[in-house]
Amino acid sequence: MRWTLQPKPDISTVENLAKILNVDTIIASLLVQRGITTFDLAKKFFRPSLEDIHDPFLMKDMDKATARILKAITGGENIMVYGDYDVDGTTSVALLSSYLKTLSHQIATYIPDRYNEGYGISYTGIDYAHDNDISLIVALDCGIKAIEKIAYAKEKGIDFIICDHHRPGDKIPNAVAVLDPKRKDCEYPYKELCGCGVGFKLIQGLAIYQNQTIEDVLPYLDLVATAIGADIVPITGENRVLAYYGLQVINTSPRIGFRAMLSEVKKKTLTITDLVFIIAPRINAAGRMKHGLHAVNLLTEENLDIALQYAAEIELYNSNRKEADKNITQEALGQILQxxxxxxxxxxxxxxxxxxxxxxxxxxxxxxxxxxxxxxxxxxxxxxxxxxxxxxxxxxxxxxxxxxxxxxxxxxxxxxxxxxxxxxxxxxxxxxxxxxxxxxxxxxxxIPEISIDASIELNQITPKFYRILKQFAPYGPGNMAPVFMTEGLNDTGYGKCVGADEKHLKCRVQKNETAIGAIGFNLGPKYNSITEGQYFKAAYTIDENEWNGEVSLQLKLKDIN
CATH class of the missing domain: 3.10.310.30 (Diaminopimelate Epimerase; Chain A, domain 1)
Structure with a gap:
């Protein structure tokens, strides 16, 4: 691993911010590294506000998209909500279809078959719409390059609205409306929305015509937060606000489908990381192993008993997915060596x-x-x-x-x-x-890089320090969990390898009278570096460890040298 220490920010800026916020200089330094240099910026960062969610009509074609959908609803047209089979696509379809069903009964959903149709908009999907008298398709998380397919739909009398976040090609499809903040001619102030985020902007736009406020569409943000985590988009700007409130929804009043998936999970408070490693693989497993519509059905189900049945099926798909992924990885590694x-x-x-x-x-x-x-x-x-x-x-x-x-x-x-x-x-x-x-x-x-935010001492890791650090979340690209480094550590003598195949390293590190527990996933091979009183340096993040009802701070080791 290549360790790189972030350059120290300007000391006078750091000291000034520390004074204004009444925090220590390490916290202030972490903020300045993230471009937060004033009280107002810090307030926006620590207290994400619904006021920081942009007006949806700043997005090019939003007026056309909302007008066409409202015309379809008023005219009793059949509308199909179409999206890809991954997490971003299925959450997008669940989000928009469930909102549109509050306005019309003539809403169908469609996810292409990964094996027979492949990624994106398919001719099969357009034919299905034509055969079922569907005159408007709203495509989410795909379509920005589907020039020929949109033209084919037009020949069949079907209008398209595209909600995408991928980079456009040289031409934009000839659809009724193309919502994509990455369009060169789109002046929307935040460019990094995921597909589900663009879908949320569309329901936000529709909600305005229903005299609804942002609070009325907040319950849909659990889906947006999941897609933000799974699609690895930056958790900055508007995405940070959407993820922050989406996590609140998941942790206070999750939709029935999430409750069913989480029925076996013992964690009290879910983070973005939990969404990425617990929820997202299960949603993805449906599209990988069977069909993405299974995920949409679970995410839109309102009966808990039925949702629990769907969740059990998806759990099985996920187990099969794990088995397939393990076997194919071994075969691929063998091929590289051969x-x-x-x-x-x-x-x-x-x-x-x-x-x-x-x-x-x-x-x-x-x-x-x-x-x-x-x-x-x-x-x-x-x-x-x-x-x-x-x-x-x-x-x-x-x-x-x-x-x-x-x-x-x-x-x-x-x-x-x-x-x-x-x-x-x-x-x-x-x-x-x-x-x-x-x-x-x-x-x-x-060479894999560990980017280290700051070098600190163990005695600086206090409950107050961690309490403020926790408020840096939700973490993700653009705002990763701060990584620290401490030199001159040694193990208290209880270090050991743990887990299957003894892959992980568990120890208690100390320096100058201060000791703290540490866990290093996949660092079992480094065990010999900490034995016999050797001194070493560690790169780590800080989190909480709950054991027998006791909560204590621990280091999550990323590497030791």
């Missing part, structure tokens, strides 16, 4: 029988092992489909664009993307992708 590809700049692997629903997770696992841009391919009909994952700082979307001569279609973000290509193009593409990455990647990016 082909002697450990020293490349990229990982590109293919096996025609790999489960299409888990190749994205496998790509993430391989990135953890070899830490380089990674693509996992499988057979999908007559084509090959792949999921791409990247490493911190490297834009895999741009790298794919440079290989577009071999690709049939692709889409996604800087760190995650998907693509399809002809089987005969696989080897030329693999070669070109390696060439592009090796020529453009900064070699430092191939």
């Amino acid at each position: 082909n002697k590809e450990e020293d490349r700049y990229t990982t590109v692997v293919y096996e025609e029988n790999w489960h299409k629903g888990v190749i994205g997770i496998v790509a993430s696992r391989l990135t953890e092992t070899y830490y380089r841009p990674t693509l996992v391919f499988t057979k999908s009909g007559s084509k090959l489909a792949a999921s791409a994952r990247s490493v911190k700082g490297f834009d895999v979307y741009n790298a794919l664009e440079a290989c577009s001569e071999y690709i049939e279609q692709f889409g996604g973000h800087k760190y995650a993307a998907g693509l399809t290509l002809e089987e005969k193009q696989y080897l030329p593409f693999k070669q070109k992708f390696e060439e592009v990455v090796s020529a453009t990647i900064d070699k430092k990016m191939l």
